[in-house]
Amino acid sequence: DAGVTQSPTHLIKTRGQQVTLRCSPKSGHDTVSWYQQALGQGPQFIFQYYEEEERQRGNFPDRFSGHQFPNYSSELNVNALLLGDSALYLCASSWGTLEADTQYFGPGTRLTVL
Amino acid sequence: AQSVTQLDSHVSVSEGTPVLLRCNYSSSYSPSLFWYVQHPNKGLQLLLKYTSAATLVKGINGFEAEFKKSETSFHLTKPSAHMSDAAEYFCVVSEWIGTASKLTFGTGTRLQVTL
Numbered sequence: 001d002a003g004v005t006q007s008p009t010h011l012i013k014t015r016g017q018q019v020t021l022r023c024s025p026k027s028g029h030d031t032v033s034w035y036q037q038a039l040g041q042g043p044q045f046i047f048q049y050y051e052e053e054e055r056q057r058g059n060f061p062d063r064f065s066g067h068q069f070p071n072y073s074s075e076l077n078v079n080a081l082l083l084g085d086s087a088l089y090l091c092a093s094s095w096g097t098l099e100a101d102t103q104y105f106g107p108g109t110r111l112t113v114l
Numbered sequence: 115a116q117s118v119t120q121l122d123s124h125v126s127v128s129e130g131t132p133v134l135l136r137c138n139y140s141s142s143y144s145p146s147l148f149w150y151v152q153h154p155n156k157g158l159q160l161l162l163k164y165t166s167a168a169t170l171v172k173g174i175n176g177f178e179a180e181f182k183k184s185e186t187s188f189h190l191t192k193p194s195a196h197m198s199d200a201a202e203y204f205c206v207v208s209e210w211i212g213t214a215s216k217l218t219f220g221t222g223t224r225l226q227v228t229l
Contacts, residue, residue, distance in 0.1 A: 004157075033217075042204055042219030043158070056214030090157060094215070101146050101208035101215035105158040 002027055004093050004106035012112045013081050021076040021109045025093030031055075032074040033103060034066060037088040049074055078111075086113045116141045116207040118188075120220035128228050133177075133192040135223045137205035140186065147188045148206040148217070149179055158204070164188060175199070200227045 005024045013019050025032050031050045035043035045058035049068035063079045072093075078085055088110050092103035121136040139145055149161040162173025169181045179190045188205060205220040 033215075035217075042222050043217075045216045045218070048214045048216070050214070056211050056216060058216065092158075092217075101210070101217065102160070102163060103215075103217060104160060105150075107157040 004104055006091050006106040006109050010110045014114050017081050018079045021089050023074045023091030025072050026104050029093035029095045030072050031094045033092045034076045035090040043090055081113045083113050116209040116218055118205045118207045118220040120205050120223050122223050124224045126226040127195045130194050133195045135190040135203050137188045138186050139207050146208040149190050150204045152202045195227045197227050
C-alpha cells in the first residue's frame with residue numbers, strides 16, 4: 001500500500017520565480033492538506049482540498065494556490081517567491097469528512113529560495 | 115482557537131529509561147489530539163490519536179498518551195527508550211472549520227537518547 005508521495009524531493013529557486021510542488025495521496029484517501037514547515041518550527045497549515053475544491057485556508061497570502069485533480073492528487077503553487085518561503089512543504093492525506101483530521105504525511109519537498 | 119503547548123523543547127534520556135514528553139492543550143470543546151514523530155530529514159509519522167473513546171491511548175512503537183481533562187494535558191510516555199526513538203515529537207490538536215480539519219502543531223520536543 002503506497003503512502004503519500006511528493007515530488008520533487010528538493011528544489012532550488014531564486015526570488016521572484018514560481019514553483020509547483022506535487023502530491024499523491026495515500027491509496028483510498030480523497031482529501032489533501034498542505035503544510036509549510038520552516039526550519040526549527042512546527043508545520044503551519046496552508047490549505048485543504050476535497051472534491052477538487054479548496055475547503056479551508058490558513059493564514060497564507062494569495063501567492064500560495066493549489067489544485068486537486070479528479071484522481072485526488074494535488075499541486076501547490078507559489079508565485080513571486082520570497083526568501084522567507086524557504087521551508088519544507090508537507091502534503092498530508094486523509095479520508096472523507098469524519099476522518100479528515102487523521103492525516104498521513106508525505107516525506108516533504110524542501111524548497112530553497114536564493 | 116485550539117492550541118497546544120509543548121513544555122520542553124529538548125529532552126535527553128538514557129537508553130532503557132522511561133520517556134515523558136509533556137503537552138498541554140487549550141480547547142473550547144473536547145478536542146482530537148495527536149502525537150506525531152519526525153526523524154531527521156523525514157516526513158511526519160502518526161504515533162497515536164485521542165478521540166474521547168478512551169483516556170489512555172496506545173500508539174505505535176510502545177508509545178502511549180493519557181488525556182487528562184482536569185489538567186488539560188496529553189503527555190506522551192514510553193516505558194523504555196531505544197536509540198531509534200531519537201527524533202522530534204509534535205503534539206497536535208485538530209480544529210474543525212466547517213467540514214475541513216486543520217491541524218495545529220506545537221513547537222516540538224527534540225528527544226535525545228544516549229547510551
